[in-house]
Amino acid sequence: MLAIMVMMAPAFGIWTLFNRWLERRLDIKGRYMEDEYYRSDEASPPRDGR
DSSP states (O other): OHHHHHHHHHHHHHHHHHHHHHHHTTOOOOOOOOHHHHOOOGGSSSSSOO
């Protein structure tokens, strides 16, 4: 089972890159959890709703 996980890991990375490329190509807007997590604090709006 570990061998299958190791062999599938590159496929998940390629799939992510392909999806990002396709969304840019088709101008699909979406929100990614990692984008919000890695966004710098000065670029994010205040959390209290103002």
